[in-house]
Amino acid sequence: MPPTASRLLLIGLVVLALAAPWLAPAYRTQISFLWVMIIFALTWDILGGQMGYNSFGNVVFFGVGMYGCAVIQRDTGLDYYPALCLGMTAGAALAVTLAAVLGSGLLGLRGHYFAIATLGLGFAAGEFASGWDFIGAGSGMVTPLYPGEVGDRESFFYFLLLALTVVTFFVLRRLYSGRFGLAINAIRDDEDKAEAMGIRTTLYKTTAWCVSAFFLGVTGAAVGNLIGFIDPRDVAFAGPTFGVWMVLMAILGGKGTLWGPVLGATVFHITQELFWTYLLGWQRVALGLVILAIVLFFPLGILGWARERWPERFGHAVEERPATGEGAS
């Protein structure tokens, strides 16, 4: 895509997103969750797509951010907005710290062992939260009431999550275009080679997970307040739903690309909402079928398929040096 067209598309999408609450007020919350889904897919793809470490446990950072924020809001006694700000910061800090600690151990696991360990991590967090009385155990936590008119809360969090999505997208775009992106791609393609070239793989891997955890932590804090109620297994540490959806959305759109997760999340979220509306009761059966179909028939994803089909469009073409260079052979 030429740069100007890409920029126009981006601006158009942002304008559309800003106008959406007035265009389709009835779907405000659903679209808010679309932003959440896009953040899920984008942050999963940092490790899963760009670095080759398939994590089923990223939802832990989401949940930790959510609980961290809710505890601050409950216990500091501040007004709503200061408490929310502090809570989001604390939630993010907690998530990043956790990622740094866990990462130093878990990121030394390779291949499917990492996937399974993170799967275990996700479930352990959910079970642990359901047992811990300080955060409400199995009955969960309720976040403070939003101080405003009915409907204001939805608008506030709509724009907050939209802003988060945009920031996530641009931060990742910036990171992927620099050394960081190159290094984690190198780790994905051949970690032994990357080590043999002297790359500080552990530093890069841990940083990548921390970036992922940061955005998930902030998002978790916001989502806890949007929903208003935190259930340990179904909202915060929802491994079998959110945790797996992240993976699926990124794969569906094309993992290892910037736009793939955005595209995948959009398609998946709309499909999911349609299931919910038209297949009541059977929506989760349909979900299982969708997972199978994506994995079996679309392992490359939409953008991955397009890149396979038209490599030149993605810049992979033979290109001679314009000036007559001195060939060494």
Add this chain to the structure above:
Amino acid sequence: MKPILEVERVRKTFGGVVANNDITLEVPEGKIVGLIGPNGSGKTTLFNSIVGYHVIDGGSVRFDGREISELRVPRIARRGLLRTFQQTRIYGKMTCLENMLISVPQRDQTWLSILRKPPAADESKAEDLLEFVGLYAKRRLLAGELSFGQQKLLEFGMALMNEPRMLLLDEPTAGINPTLINGLMHRLRRVNEELAITLFVIEHNMSVIMSLAEYIYCLAHGELLAQGRPDEIQADQRVIDAYLGAH
């Protein structure tokens, strides 16, 4: 001239199999030294022992006068001792240019600099080196789509991008089209002379190693069998027997 690499009584066993037994050798700075031996004589194992790929069971490895046998692969690489792989290894899903850009020296990189964009100087250096190995036109292609020989050249270019002081090359001419071998040898010599990179080369192609190296070590059955100048090695009856016996 003082040796840049000193390997002293290095021993490595896998289970009961002795892959390297009491191997002692040294590589003088700025030279090209060869390592030959029949298949299974422990050449690649010795390379792996030197660059820290596995723990050695005994002996010492010194690079530039400092002990490195306790260090791991990335740290040794950052000190300027780099290796290429027999089964060529490149980053297949990245373009050739990206392969080069990420191969810059990692010595002075800090946590902040990894978040930065690669400077323009890196890019022009990468393009020059790609031109040097003859891959400039393919720089926007995915490295995994190159032929085996081209991947080998790319790996060589990546190693140069890393500005090592010494390069361990594991069979640089294996799998390369015979008509291109002379060009590759020419490049190896230029790298040695112009960039002052010491080369330590495993090679099966006798005519290549005899004309390239100034000094040659020969391994057989995990032990050092012979050493000397190429003409001495060529005349050494033990070396001839080892090769004939192995085939």
Add this chain to the structure above:
Amino acid sequence: MSNLLIGAVFALAAYGMALVWGVMNVVNICQGEFVMLGGYTAYFLFKAGVHPLVGIPVAAVLLFVFGWLLYRAVIFRVVDKDLFISILATFGLSILLQQLANQLFGADVRTADAGFRTLFFFDNMVTVSVVKIVAFGAALLVGAILMLFLKKSRLGQAIRATAQNARAARIMGIDTGRVYATTYALNAAICGAAGALVAMTWLIHPYLGLPYTVRSFMIVILAGLGNVAAVLAAGLGLGAAENFAGFILGAEYQSAFVFALLVAILLWRRFWLDRTRGYLK
């Protein structure tokens, strides 16, 4: 006593998982759902008047057929793919099966109580229900039959040959597609039998699968692929450790403990291997 039985049922499921993993290089996440389906088979047979002990072989046979069909429909597509693909695909299957069971059988908790007695020893200090002893014996019997089959029968030998080197086996004229289908079906059958045991000793419900999958996985990681004695020992040990943890930490943390233990085991293996600069692969 009860721990021992739990361990034996885990060991059965784990052995099936190790079989599929070792032979086909597929990590079967829907392992627990096979146990659940086996349990429902035994339950419905029991409702129809069949004794639960008879339900065990019937569940095994039905699940064998089910596993075979599943292989031919889905699993054959992921055999030669990346392990991550097989994990995701079988995870999808797991959601599908558990939700289908929920829709068709309802979310109620059920049991096939065969009416065995409970024995009391030492003035009621120790109580042992006969059903658990019977089930433990049955679990061991299923394991023994399986081992004999793999060791002695031609098909068993073909399975072991394929596990060692699929390409060589193919060149030697072994129909690896059939071997894979049989292996997968066999695994389903083992889980089915285990499920029937669960139905007659405890309770079954559509969502019981996941713990069995996770525990199977832990046992396999601990014991390695293909070592039957180690699988049994790890299964029994895990059963005991879990009950002990439930006792010490409180029942609400028992599941958390299991999952945390999984992570801990993997980390321990990783740091152990790291000393020799090796990787868990």
